[in-house]
Amino acid sequence: MKNLTYIFILVLILLVVACGVSTEVVNETYKGKNCTLSGGEVVESGWSGKDTGSNFCNQCTCMQDGPNMGALVCTEMYCNSKDK
Numbered sequence: 413m414k415n416l417t418y419i420f421i422l423v424l425i426l427l428v429v430a431c432g433v434s435t436e437v438v439n440e441t442y443k444g445k446n447c448t449l450s451g452g453e454v455v456e457s458g459w460s461g462k463d464t465g466s467n468f469c470n471q472c473t474c475m476q477d478g479p480n481m482g483a484l485v486c487t488e489m490y491c492n493s494k495d496k
Contacts, residue, residue: 447474447484457482467491 445457449472451464457476462468463486472486 445474445476445482447472447482449484466493469495 446454447457447459448454449464450467453464455461455474457474459474461472463470463472463484467486469491470486470489472484475481475483475485
């Protein structure tokens with residue numbers, strides 16, 4: 413019974429250590445999926461909507477797949493600041 417207790421404690425310690433490492437990897441990966449709008453707001457990959465700041469009149473998407481993951485892709489219309 414004493415050996416079983418030691419094994420149980422060892423497994424718990426290994427799980428705690430493994431979970432800590434796993435969380436760091438997820439956080440690093442998540443950081444690479446964000447896009448920054450013209451006004452400085454940060455949006456997650458997959459977001460779609462109007463840009464902000466000087467590019468307020470354009471429709472944008474924060475890419476979520478492929479080699480452009482995390483890139484902000486927008487239409488390229490001229491934005492007249494009087495229309496804002």
